[in-house]
Structures are given as structure tokens and as C-alpha cells.
Amino acid sequence: MDKIIISAFLLAGSFFILIATIGLVRLKDLYSRLHAATKAPSFGIFLILIGVSVYFNTPMVYIKSLFVVVFIYLTAPLSAHAIIKSFQEKDKDENEKES
């Protein structure tokens, strides 16, 4: 029973990461690409971490997984915000030069 749960979590997590990279390649704009590249990998790594913690099942592993989840969910929106900020500055400069 444990085996089935761990396998399902690992497969679902890697599937979400695959979906995210398909979106990263196929979408047209930088904004939509970043929408695909920020949310789905966080969720995928969250599912994989749940599977790994259930597999090892020791307190240290649970604490480290909690650290990774907190870092990922704190830093993914911040890095996406920084990327979009730099892109918008460049966009604005180019528009001012044209007009």
C-alpha cells in the first residue's frame, strides 16, 4: 500500500514538471511562459518531496523537505517578479525610443 502511494506521488510530480517545460517551450509570450515556468514546477517538486518523505519516514527527512518547500514557495514568485521587472524596464525604454 505504501509502495503505491509513493509511486503515485513520484509519477505525478514528474508529470507536472514535464507539463511545465512543455508550456515553457510552446507558449508565445514571456509573460505566459513565466506563468507556466513558475507555478507547475513548484507543485511538482512539492509532490515529489511528499513521496520521498513518505519513503524514508524519518524526522530529519521531514524537516529537510519542509525547508525545501518553504524555500521554493517563497523564492519562486520573487524570482519571477524580478525577471518581469527587468523585462518591463527594457520594454519601456524601447517604446520611448520609438515614440
Added chain:
Amino acid sequence: MEHSISIVVLIITFSFLLASLVLAFIRLLRGPSINDRIAAMDVIAVVIMAFVLVYSVLINEAIYLDLPVIISLISFIGTVAVSTYLKHRNG
């Protein structure tokens, strides 16, 4: 070495992750702007973290969970540093 997880599941997981690494590298190679390349680097860091986690299940060693903590922090610092540099160079 005996596994409690079936090897087929681990091979399918590794193939998914390898396919996503290839796709992220495609976006890294032909991104129109440099911001696309930074986003692809961010995704590549997440894929490598997933690789390390699944590999720790494969060889049954819990010590490998230290690596994703470090990779997440370093990837965040690199992304923000490059983006801030681009912003100040343009502005």
C-alpha cells in the same frame, strides 16, 4: 540491492524528468530575449532538484536530501542577481 519501489516506476519518472530537461534546454538555446534564458535556468534548477530526490529513492540514501536545500537557495540568488543587473544596466 533490493528496492521497495518498483524499478519501472523509477525509470518512467527519470524519463519524464529527462524529457523536461531537454525541453528546458531547447528554450535556453533559442530564447528570443535574455529573460527567457533566465526563466529556463530557473526551471532547469528545479528539474535537477527532482533528479536528486528520485535518485536518493533509487539508491536508498537519505543524506542526498541536503542537496535540494542548497540548490534552491543558490538558484534564487543567481536569478535575482542577473535580473537586477539587467534592470540597472537598462535603466
